[in-house]
Amino acid sequence: MKARFIPGLLAALLLLAAPALAVETKQQAEAPQAADKSAPAFQIQHVRNATAKLTSGDATFLIDPMLAAPGAYEGFANTYRGGMRNPFTPLPMPVEDLLAGVDAVILTHTHLDHWDPAAQKALPKDMPLFVQHEEDAKLVRGQGFRDVRILKDGELIKGVRLERTATRHGSEAMYADPVLARALGEVMGIVFTAPDGKKAWVVGDTVWFPGVDAVLAAHRPDVIIMNAGGAAMAIPAFQDAPEIIMNKDDVLRMVRAAPDAQVVAVHMDAINHMTVDRKDLARFTREHGIRDKVLIPFDGEVMDF
Numbered sequence: 001m002k003a004r005f006i007p008g009l010l011a012a013l014l015l016l017a018a019p020a021l022a023v024e025t026k027q028q029a030e031a032p033q034a035a036d037k038s039a040p041a042f043q044i045q046h047v048r049n050a051t052a053k054l055t056s057g058d059a060t061f062l063i064d065p066m067l068a069a070p071g072a073y074e075g076f077a078n079t080y081r082g083g084m085r086n087p088f089t090p091l092p093m094p095v096e097d098l099l100a101g102v103d104a105v106i107l108t109h110t111h112l113d114h115w116d117p118a119a120q121k122a123l124p125k126d127m128p129l130f131v132q133h134e135e136d137a138k139l140v141r142g143q144g145f146r147d148v149r150i151l152k153d154g155e156l157i158k159g160v161r162l163e164r165t166a167t168r169h170g171s172e173a174m175y176a177d178p179v180l181a182r183a184l185g186e187v188m189g190i191v192f193t194a195p196d197g198k199k200a201w202v203v204g205d206t207v208w209f210p211g212v213d214a215v216l217a218a219h220r221p222d223v224i225i226m227n228a229g230g231a232a233m234a235i236p237a238f239q240d241a242p243e244i245i246m247n248k249d250d251v252l253r254m255v256r257a258a259p260d261a262q263v264v265a266v267h268m269d270a271i272n273h274m275t276v277d278r279k280d281l282a283r284f285t286r287e288h289g290i291r292d293k294v295l296i297p298f299d300g301e302v303m304d305f
């Protein structure tokens with residue numbers, strides 16, 4: 001009786017165990033890959049303007065997708081070269097390739113050059129989207145997205161830790177003007193910590209302010225992706241200090257403030273109000289002997305760190 005019963009029981013146990021075994025096999029197959037010391041802590045593809053794809057461990061993030069074709073939008077009102085249409089340049093790859101493998105989208109804020117109708121149309125509506133606050137969440141949910149989350153400080157996504165950093169998207173004087181303060185709005189920066197502890201900081205749209213020094217001191221990032229196009233307002237009251245993001249002087253300041261970091265300068269050559277282009281910045285970094293400290297990627301370039 002007993003002897004006959006056992007094979008049946010074993011078969012049942014094996015059947016029950018089959019899915020668990022399958023998972024175990026998969027983990028074993030993946031283990032050598034995870035332990036691969038040659039895999040970069042971060043792989044960052046600069047797409048265009050501030051749009052980037054960042055992969056770390058098993059996680060791939062799409063940051064600030066602005067996906068329109070050249071000339072799709074009017075220039076930003078009251079800004080430098082406001083009569084030009086945006087963006088200037090096409091995406092360097094088909095949208096399907098850009099979206100391949102993306103686990104989540106991160107919006108540092110919702111200005112048109114970071115989140116546009118073309119991106120809203122291209123992204124699947126169930127794509128997880130992380131935003132800075134309830135106001136942006138409400139806006140993005142209103143655009144039909146069903147999985148919109150406010151990024152929590154210290155959020156862990158597939159083994160990568162995300163911490164929010166402060167910004168100031170213009171001068172103090174600009175923020176003292178309520179209408180302009182509202183237009184400039186709020187932006188988050190993000191420090192990504194890879195599973196191996198290496199840190200990459202997406203600085204976001206900001207001028208240099210004490211919060212920048214605070215992040216450098218607190219995190220000592222290994223990679224610093226800075227929006228360095230020197231975007232400028234064209235309002236007479238602010239003509240002496242028209243910038244609303246960092247410029248080439250800030251790139252030099254960043255290299256001096258974080259001499260061990262690799263600086264990556266982006267947010268140039270695509271939007272009307274940039275006062276710095278990649279050629280200017282390359283020349284400037286050569287003149288100041290910091291060319292080797294600053295990567296100025298072309299659209300579509302992939303960088304391993």
Ligand SMILES: [Zn+2]
Nearest residue numbers: 050113114205
């Ligand atoms: Zn911007």
